[in-house]
Amino acid sequence: MEQVESVVQKRTNRRAFLRNGALAAGAATVGAGLIARGIPALGEETSGHLPPGDAAILRFLAAAEIIETDLWEQYAELGGVSTKEVPGLKFTGGNPLYTAALQILDGDMPQYITDNTDDEFTHQHFINAYLASKGAETVDLSHFATIPGSTAKGSSGKKRLTNLMNLNVDTSYWTRYRIDSENPDLDPNFVFPQAVDIDNRTAIPRSDNDTAGSTVANPTDHLKAIAFTAGFHFAFIEQGGTSLYPSLAQRVTSRQVLRILLSIGPTETMHFQTWQDKAGNATPLTDVDPETGATVTFKDLTKNQPESLQANLIMPEPCPFLSRKFPICSIIRPTETKGAAMGALKALTDDGLFIGQKDQRFFDLLRDYAEDADEAQREE
Ligand SMILES: [Fe+2]
Numbered sequence: 001m002e003q004v005e006s007v008v009q010k011r012t013n014r015r016a017f018l019r020n021g022a023l024a025a026g027a028a029t030v031g032a033g034l035i036a037r038g039i040p041a042l043g044e045e046t047s048g049h050l051p052p053g054d055a056a057i058l059r060f061l062a063a064a065e066i067i068e069t070d071l072w073e074q075y076a077e078l079g080g081v082s083t084k085e086v087p088g089l090k091f092t093g094g095n096p097l098y099t100a101a102l103q104i105l106d107g108d109m110p111q112y113i114t115d116n117t118d119d120e121f122t123h124q125h126f127i128n129a130y131l132a133s134k135g136a137e138t139v140d141l142s143h144f145a146t147i148p149g150s151t152a153k154g155s156s157g158k159k160r161l162t163n164l165m166n167l168n169v170d171t172s173y174w175t176r177y178r179i180d181s182e183n184p185d186l187d188p189n190f191v192f193p194q195a196v197d198i199d200n201r202t203a204i205p206r207s208d209n210d211t212a213g214s215t216v217a218n219p220t221d222h223l224k225a226i227a228f229t230a231g232f233h234f235a236f237i238e239q240g241g242t243s244l245y246p247s248l249a250q251r252v253t254s255r256q257v258l259r260i261l262l263s264i265g266p267t268e269t270m271h272f273q274t275w276q277d278k279a280g281n282a283t284p285l286t287d288v289d290p291e292t293g294a295t296v297t298f299k300d301l302t303k304n305q306p307e308s309l310q311a312n313l314i315m316p317e318p319c320p321f322l323s324r325k326f327p328i329c330s331i332i333r334p335t336e337t338k339g340a341a342m343g344a345l346k347a348l349t350d351d352g353l354f355i356g357q358k359d360q361r362f363f364d365l366l367r368d369y370a371e372d373a374d375e376a377q378r379e380e
């Protein structure tokens, strides 16, 4: 018991330090916004009128949504459409060559990218506003946005929280939703094969070098490979949200917080469903990155593929659920609640999104949010 208390105390102290540091660093930009209202007294963890577990789960989700927003914003600057609907998004004409390569996957890609970005902005704004309305501590990661972004045409050039230029995209979601005999919750050791091996590859043009030689009518294979990597990455990100919300919903107490999770989660699923459909349109090619030497090969998933890879199997194949004694069932997977937040954080980290983040406090803070969310228990 004492041991548990000292761990909790240590964490609270560290959080207090981080928050105070964050507050000092962010004070200029925070202003009189929502964040200020959510900041607790020195060293004190505030849940306001929310059950502490619910506040912890919402804070982890707010952090995840802020990270999602940051990466989607980069995609939207380069490959989206002009819009006034997304406050904070700077669209200066995009990158027409990258956009043309994305449109090989679907002509509507730019619209979808901007709409997904819009959704993420609203998710994080809503969750933080809800926390603040209950007097609970909110989440602000803005002072950790220090990673240099793309310098290609269309990029706002601002510093980022996430790095899209060295991604290891786990594409096992593809086969996970197409294999009807396996569920990661029932057999965590089963290895779902990758649809594409994407290691240390960029999903955006890093500079105008990556678009050199391309025309709108005829993007180079190198630029296509970048766009196709983005296509598979979009689905990776959104299937993560698809699992995260139902996983965490199982441990919330307040009916209203449950409603929030049950209402946001399925929008992630709508995104995932769209993106995995589009990614399957990637055309076959191999590209060796001239800067890193990393190779990627896309094959034609629309023809002569086993069921586990077949591009148009975008509806979830049923699979075993809860126990193999039950008949198979078409479901989201995984949805195991134990360790769900840490699992999500690990997936984002392994993806390479934080490569270039030099401030250890960023990783400490995210881990604390995840640990707190995973310790949350449903109150009776
Ligand atoms: Fe989201």
Ligand SMILES: [Fe+2]
Residues within 6 Å of the ligand: 068, 120, 237, 238, 241, 268, 271
């Ligand atoms: Fe999302």
